[in-house]
Amino acid sequence: MKKNYLLTPGPTPLPPEVCxxxxxxxxxxxxxxxxxxxxxxxxxxKAAFQTKNDVFILTSSGTxxxxxxxxxxxxxxxxALVIQGGKFGERWTELCQAYGVKPIVIDVEWGKALDxxxxxxxxxxxxxxxxxxxxxxxxSTGVAFDIKGFAQVTKETGAVLVVDAISGxxxxxxxxxxxxxxxxxxxxxxxxxxxxxxxxxxVSKKAWKLVEESKCPKYYFDLKSAxxxxxxxxxxxxxxxxxxxxxxxxLKMMKAEGFENIFARHKKLADATxxxxxxxxxxxxxxxAASDAVTAVRVPAGIDGEKLVKTMRDEYGVTMAGGQGEMKxxxxxxxxxxxxxxxxxxxxxxCLEKVLKKMGHAFELGAGVKAAQEVLLK
Ligand SMILES: *Cc1c(COP(=O)(O)O)cnc(C)c1O
Numbered sequence: 250m251k252k253n254y255l256l257t258p259g260p261t262p263l264p265p266e267v268c269x270x271x272x273x274x275x276x277x278x279x280x281x282x283x284x285x286x287x288x289x290x291x292x293x294x295k296a297a298f299q300t301k302n303d304v305f306i307l308t309s310s311g312t313x314x315x316x317x318x319x320x321x322x323x324x325x326x327x328x329a330l331v332i333q334g335g336k337f338g339e340r341w342t343e344l345c346q347a348y349g350v351k352p353i354v355i356d357v358e359w360g361k362a363l364d365x366x367x368x369x370x371x372x373x374x375x376x377x378x379x380x381x382x383x384x385x386x387x388x389s390t391g392v393a394f395d396i397k398g399f400a401q402v403t404k405e406t407g408a409v410l411v412v413d414a415i416s417g418x419x420x421x422x423x424x425x426x427x428x429x430x431x432x433x434x435x436x437x438x439x440x441x442x443x444x445x446x447x448x449x450x451x452v453s454k455k456a457w458k459l460v461e462e463s464k465c466p467k468y469y470f471d472l473k474s475a476x477x478x479x480x481x482x483x484x485x486x487x488x489x490x491x492x493x494x495x496x497x498x499x500l501k502m503m504k505a506e507g508f509e510n511i512f513a514r515h516k517k518l519a520d521a522t523x524x525x526x527x528x529x530x531x532x533x534x535x536x537x538a539a540s541d542a543v544t545a546v547r548v549p550a551g552i553d554g555e556k557l558v559k560t561m562r563d564e565y566g567v568t569m570a571g572g573q574g575e576m577k578x579x580x581x582x583x584x585x586x587x588x589x590x591x592x593x594x595x596x597x598x599x600c601l602e603k604v605l606k607k608m609g610h611a612f613e614l615g616a617g618v619k620a621a622q623e624v625l626l627k
Contacts, residue, residue, distance in 0.1 A: 256597045258388045258543040260438040261587035270495040287468040293500035298451050299320045299426040307448040308489045311415035313438025314448035317470035325349035329380045330610035336389035341382035347610040348465045362538035364397035386417035389573040391545030392535045400428040409456040420515045420542040423439040442587040446489045517520040518585035521624040525598045525617035542586045554578040559570045560604045567600040604618045
């Protein structure tokens with residue numbers, strides 16, 4: 250008998266309330282019933298984004314909202330700055346290139362954060378830059394970038410700050426309006442505790458000026474049509490009706506817990522995970538700006554990283570993520586994101602210990618669980 254436990258940075262586990270909502274018979278989307286749900290969802294999403302701006306709901310995975318940001322803000326030949334410190338930073342660069350936008354890349358060493366002063370210097374040198382693309386939680390490295398610091402810089406310039414908050418939103422703090430972030434994108438299958446299928450994007454007044462000038466080709470992801478529909482509590486195309494209904498349930502749960510409490514829970518789970526790893530003789534990949542949503546850990550010398558992840562998953566049903574891109578086989582990543590509680594983390598660490606022990610890594614059995622428990626007891 251094997252049970253399954255998902256400790257991956259997307260998709261994340263679904264709460265029973267969400268599963269129940271997903272199992273309901275489908276309703277039509279151009280009806281007062283659906284409109285009631287959509288209205289609630291539109292309001293609650295603003296709370297999650299900490300903004301008064303509209304939050305548009307797109308039917309796609311998170312990358313659709315990233316693409317939407319690029320094609321709605323920019324035109325062929327425009328210059329953009331990309332803060333690239335991992336696989337998802339690279340996605341911004343690739344999206345710009347796909348639409349003939351010229352990316353200037355700040356190559357940040359994987360696992361490291363970026364001092365906002367460096368951003369300031371780049372923008373001073375290149376005043377033609379229209380948009381700065383960054384990532385809240387770089388899921389491939391476990392780094393949380395200093396978005397507040399970046400926004401302090403961009404606020405003083407003509408450039409807009411665009412943040413991929415796909416894996417961070419609803420897990421760690423991002424104050425769109427208070428910090429002065431111009432565009433925030435997110436997705437359903439990480440902090441929002443839903444299946445993949447929805448993407449979200451919110452646009453400030455400053456960034457909306459760029460939307461009006463942008464000449465990139467677009468149709469499905471055109472934010473002007475999204476806004477026109479949103480103003481009438483509608484969507485331009487058939488939405489993922491079932492997931493929107495489930496989103497309403499997830500947002501009710503999030504409101505009931507309270508965003509401050511959600512962030513505190515994620516921090517505690519992250520602290521416990523980060524305490525467990527050195528106790529097992531493992532080192533954390535991101536030490537200077539570790540994200541509270543996902544922890545990346547270096548695979549110790551002599552251990553096959555891919556086999557480690559595969560054995561936990563296939564023999565014990567505990568799914569963690571491996572390394573991506575240049576870190577393939579060199580990292581494993583434990584997500585503590587969304588519908589995750591203390592004992593999910595303890596279980597994950599216990600499984601990691603068992604498999605590491607079987608693979609011949611030397612440490613005292615129980616040391617990781619003990620270190621995590623000590624943090625959780627505080
Ligand atoms: C998961 C993730 C994405 C990609 O989202 P998809 O839903 O797979 O399109 C983008 N950025 C970050 C930081 C992510 O964690």
